[in-house]
Amino acid sequence: MLSRRVAKEPIVDPSPHVSDEIRKTTCYMCACRCGIDVHLVRDGEGALKVSHIEGNRDHPVNQGVLCAKGSSGLMQHRSPARLRAPLKRVGPRGSGEFEEITWEEALDMATTWLGRVRADDPKKLAFFTGRDQSQSFTSWWAQAFGTPNYAAHGGFCSVNMATAGIYTMGGAFWEFGAPDWENTKLFMIFGVAEDHDSNPIKLGLSRLKARGVKVIGVNPVRTGYNAIADEWVGITPGTDGLFVLALIHELLRRGAVDVEYLVNFTNAGWLVIDAPGTAEHGLFARVDGEPEGAALVIDRRTGKPASADDPDVRADLQGEVRLADGRRARPVFALVAERYLDDSYAPEAVEARCGVSAKTIRRIAEELHSAAFDEPVVLDRPWTDWRGRRHDKMVGRPVSVHAMRGISAHSNGFQTARAIHLMQILLGSVETPGGFRFKPPYPKPAQAHPRPHAKCSPGEPLSGPHLGFPLGPEHLCINDDGSPRRIDKAFSWDAPLSAHGLMHMVIANAAAGDPYKIDTLFLYMANMAWNSSMNTSAVMEMLTRNDGDDYVIPHIIYSDAYSSEMVAFADLILPDTTYLERHDCISLLDRPICEPDMAADAIRWPVVEPDRDVRGFQSVLLDLGARLALPGFQDGNKPRYTDYADYMVRHLRRPGVGPLAGWRGDGEGAGRGEPNPDQLERYKENGGFFTSEVPEEAAYFKPWNAAYQDWAVTMGFYDAPQPYVFQLYLEPLAKFQRAAEGHGPVTPPASKAERILETFDPLPIWYAPFGDSAGEAFPLHAITQRPAAMYHSWGSQNAWLRQIHGENPLYVPDHVADEAGLADGDWAFVISPTGRIRVPIKRTGASNPNTLWTWNAIGKRKGAWALRDGAPETTRGFLLNHLIHELLPERGDGQRWSNSDPITGQAAWFDLRVRIEKAEPPPTGRSEPDGGHQASPVGEGPLNIAVDKGSL
Amino acid sequence: MHPAFSLIIFSSVSGVGFGLMAMLGIAAALEAAPSSSLLALLGGMAALGLAAVGLLASVFHLRRPERAWRAFSEWRSSWLSREGWLAVATMAVFFVFALTWAITGRAPQVLGIASAALAVATVFCTAMIYAQLRTVPRWHTPLTPLAFVLIALATGALALASVLAWFAEGRGAASVALVFLVLAAAAKVAWFAHARGATLERAGASIEAATGLVGRGAAKLFEAPHTGSNYLMHEMVYVVGRRRASALRKVAAVLGVLVPLVLLLATVAGLLPVKLLGVALLIQLLGIFAERWLFFAEAQHAVSAYYGHR
Amino acid sequence: MTTLPPEPQKKLGLVIDLDTCVGCHACAVACKEWNTQGYGAPLSDQDPYGDDPSGTWLNRIHSYEVKPEAGPAQLIHFPRSCLHCDDAPCVTVCPTGASYKRAEDGIVLVNEDACMGCGLCAWACPYGAREMDGSAGVMKKCTLCVDRIDNENLPPEDREPACVRTCPTRARHFGDLNDPESDVSKLVAARGGVDLMPEQGTRPVNKYLPPRAREAAPFSASCDAGSATQEAPVPTGRLAWLDRALARLD
């Protein structure tokens, strides 16, 4: 049968035409912001149409690769769910019944509502934005408007990561830093499924694999990165802090600590006052007792207190001194050693709780020890520190760590993230070769960030930026009676260090009128009626709640690009363009796209014109700003900026510093310079992005490196060098503890004092996630993960991605399934203290034995996203959110805390505790609860797709 | 494998047609065919008609039937192509055979032998389309062509007997049909015996072998590539319910073998009028449909290993 | 053409590293995107916004749980596309000659103009590498990006398959597996690349690199796979090491 013969083959053209033009811009199928080459072909009429999208090989973020979402951009661009024109609600909220109106009508309506609020009481506007990347712009608008109620999504996302990192070391995981992929010799990754740095992490892992570097994945679920990790630690959710503190116990026991690093670059030697009962207990002893003075250390030569700033002083890390005023003080490190060497942090003491054996903990500590100290990375690269001391080499501890929401989305996430940073710092592996590195404009310590502002008055702008980093109770945004100034209660005693706000509390608080009622809820790019809210069914009820005269939230304005669930719950829709149709600015003032070795920013620009009556939201916001005559938005009574592109070029935040760092002034300026009218053209010529290399000498030790500090100033990150040392011990937390004890002018009410005392420990601690209070009736954990090939809710309109993830089973560990009598395809009730869902299940042997999990945000409401009513997303897809309440169960005194980290307000999605019971398949054939139905303002999609170049 | 209606009709009905051609040809070769032009006409039309209906059904299986003519090109390697050639050749030769018989009133011997040989070869080729596939372990056995040919001959013989009955000479043919029925049933029993052991695993298509993950423990599908369905799953990862399969197996045995067997025995024994054999044929055909349905539906394809089947 | 050509001099194919693949589907979507407007008919989708969405894909990513005797299951991602077999049964069964293997480089292709949509080649392929397009009714399969790898309209660095170009973990490699000196051949040799379903007798060109050994040590009395480790020497005096370290700095 296998006769072989040479035969005539059809001729295949090896070089078919590829495309007529390539336009380089930035992907926005997720917030990773990869560079893309958009290939366009001319249609019959000569118009350019998108044919396909590839990764930009020159781009610093993705180096040419794209993820599944990025490659499916064509289907997003052609999505039937794209909004077409401004919409005014005509049916009841939630019904999806709208009427198309003109932009003039829409802007009129918005101006009227907003104008009234501004003149009356600006705080009655709550303006919250999602994962847009224009927060420096939207916050500027909100500040000019004068409402204190502005934040982006960080509060429900990963603020624990950001806050713990910035307070501790002036930079964070998330996308603000990265492992030194080239040099690291051991990599630990905690609680990451995808993260924002989707492609960079994958590219990094591939480099580790190529070099045979060991990867340890700490995660209750063994998918994705954890599947390819050389070792998987299937930890019990919410216990990483304990696990890491046990590692620290072991490292201390072994002396696996970089003492020189601690002495030089951290506050390990700083003296902490030991005077229980006084207002200064736990604060740093400072020169002359001045609150702003330099900290004191024990000078090893004299054994006496001396200024930490004195370049000749070498601090001792142990011992104890009496200060001039007679009080006792001890170096931070002595407290560290004392605390973590305690037997309560011994591996044996934590193994049962963490689900990781003592043997494993010990072995990992040994591996950390050996990777860091047996094979240090030594670069022959002299550098000078900020004290003027010259170092002839860069010595690094090649242990690197990354962590994300598996750590941060717990109510103990802040302290857990701190514990991880403590471990990294003890090993001497932050900002050293082979360790974890910051991406410019980080490092930037908390004190270099602003403080939060929330005082408002009618018709006036806010006194300063909304968000910031409080350094003590005096920086809270509270009224004299202690009540919160902000609708989300950020920077109040509920969540003092909530540096990103608490977007997840806005609707619940506004509906409850607690702390006050609002008039207008203005949302941008966040599907708050659905997957980004806890307790989704209740939130839909809150949005439609009517107190007789009107909805309790009287006006809702929303900007979306697609027919999402949230659209149906708004009164006025400002339809946005898609990412290929607008200008955007990925700015250093915002969440930039830098790499450790380079500063970088980028633009989006309309590679195709919209074919619908839609407008870029930022341009609309500029228009609204001008109509409302907000300061900075007008020149005379003419709008200052024609559109967002104009703003991107001409706006100045500080003298010489604007949204874009590249080609400023005469076109040569990097970082600083006057606006350059040709700037956007230069970006386009360069592939849509700008980079500026960090000088070699400045590449490591950035917080202390004079060369880096100087470079950062020339780049405009800050106006003067900002050297600082890492804060193992966090004095601001001690200040909150003292306030909780009643010291100082600003003190918490008694009901909140206890929790602050317990959780605001200035050294990392572990406490059980608050969700554990559910008790024994809820023995299992339930968590979600990001699927690599789907982005929250907005991927489901994508014809290609939804074939991959059209529904989501609940994954149930085999032994749990056995006990509940569950087989693949069965349905089960999953019950939390506040809710019950009925969903399809699938068994798994690759997860922590007590953890159920599912893919995030696959379930959809009927009628949304231009999908048909029987779409699997609505029948078998589901949200875990229904089980997660935004409030913790009532306490003895009738109070209900927000289901968040008590320090930062980070939403504690992963604290969820549940039990599972077998269920009959639902009679309706749909997972429960049924989210209801909305009419589609955009109709339904086509029955077939076959896109070829001819049919574009 | 997906039990496509078109393929069930194709293989069973064309089988009857070619079986009838073979039987008519053999009858001619053995000089056992009555010298009746009407018989030649009726039998010839029936045989050609059945074959044509079957082949037509198979064209419905094609997504681009307008290109069916291209199927003749690859006879060197493709059993499907060979089948095409042979079907056409068989029908042409048989047409000449039947026409000569109708015109002359006498069945031509040589053409009869040729028709019979070609008809058997055609059915053999049809069967080889399936039997050649290593990917479908149940099919990949010489028993497949054996069973196909014997079933075609059995149904052909019964068809011949049914037609002959109208010429009052059916009992001999009925005995032949009886013999082939028994042979066909035996072949199919042997085939089922083979099928039972023809697992994916034995064909080297376990999940482990399919993924190269051998020697690491038992592999199980965690996630199919898409939650949505696809061509492969429709076409090759067809799963039959066990209850449904066992019911259909009974249908196949009872209607395809037992009932015709009893009827044929009764006819041969003179207990039933030969004219009723047509009924037996129809019943048998229903049984064959069931058998063919099972032939496809129960066949596991190697690719189903990727979808977690063992 | 349906007969196979004599052994090609060049055997172009893919090497897929199961140790590194994170199952992200990037390659599958990039493949869909490139090929939907590339070689032959577009890769269509049926009911794309409805109850049973499906479509034609030339590369699909499965994942498997492999349960070792002791310890928790391991998860392995597995991309599946045409292996461009040396003894390609999909070619020999094709009645029309539409399915063929190129003599020059061994790439297995379908001449869509000749394909009658019978589906037999898909039946013959053990790997599920062929899918009939729901709209065009012709057989689609991985072309190894024939319209990229020698395309003079692409810059030289882009003359590689779309899936290889995009894979963010670099788990996919493209090259000549008949040339022992090629990077792919060396990789296969070094990592013990395997054939899938060798008993099917297809002699695949593409190779898969098996996952390297893994450790997994979630706690439970029975499945603690953590390798034994000797106790660290406990220094005398709790922080004796600290004194020494500090003294070194002085």
Ligand SMILES: Nc1nc2c(c(=O)[nH]1)N[C@H]1C(S)=C(S)[C@@H](COP(=O)(O)OP(=O)(O)OC[C@H]3O[C@@H](n4cnc5c(=O)[nH]c(N)nc54)[C@H](O)[C@@H]3O)O[C@H]1N2
């Ligand atoms: N159970 C559970 N829930 C979670 C999480 C979890 O882990 N588990 N994670 C939480 C986290 S971290 C996050 S960040 C949230 C994310 O949740 P959301 O912020 O709600 O994210 P999306 O679902 O992507 O919705 C964003 C909205 O933006 C719209 N949009 C998309 N592109 C554009 C555009 O170009 N312009 C405009 N104007 N709108 C656009 C989309 O159509 C969609 O309606 O979910 C949170 N919810």
Ligand SMILES: Nc1nc2c(c(=O)[nH]1)N[C@H]1C(S)=C(S)[C@@H](COP(=O)(O)OP(=O)(O)OC[C@H]3O[C@@H](n4cnc5c(=O)[nH]c(N)nc54)[C@H](O)[C@@H]3O)O[C@H]1N2
């Ligand atoms: N493809 C894709 N990429 C995305 C997104 C998306 O929707 N799709 N969303 C983007 C957004 S908004 C965000 S915030 C980031 C988030 O990126 P990730 O941080 O990767 O977010 P999650 O998917 O929530 O992953 C949380 C991980 O933590 C694990 N986990 C849960 N609890 C614990 C625990 O207690 N300990 C440990 N060690 N692990 C735990 C979960 O199993 C999961 O693997 O991803 C961004 N990137």
Ligand code: SF4
């Ligand atoms: S990770 Fe993917 S979706 Fe996100 S920006 Fe990059 S290519 Fe686009």
Ligand code: SF4
């Ligand atoms: S993988 Fe399948 S389609 Fe590809 S050559 Fe081998 S048998 Fe043919």
Ligand code: SF4
């Ligand atoms: S489907 Fe097309 S390529 Fe496949 S065997 Fe049939 S004619 Fe040949």
Ligand code: SF4
């Ligand atoms: S080589 Fe090309 S056609 Fe084949 S799987 Fe990769 S992208 Fe798809």
Ligand code: SF4
């Ligand atoms: S792109 Fe690479 S990592 Fe992702 S599924 Fe494909 S082969 Fe695996």
Ligand SMILES: [Mo]
């Ligand atoms: Mo997020």
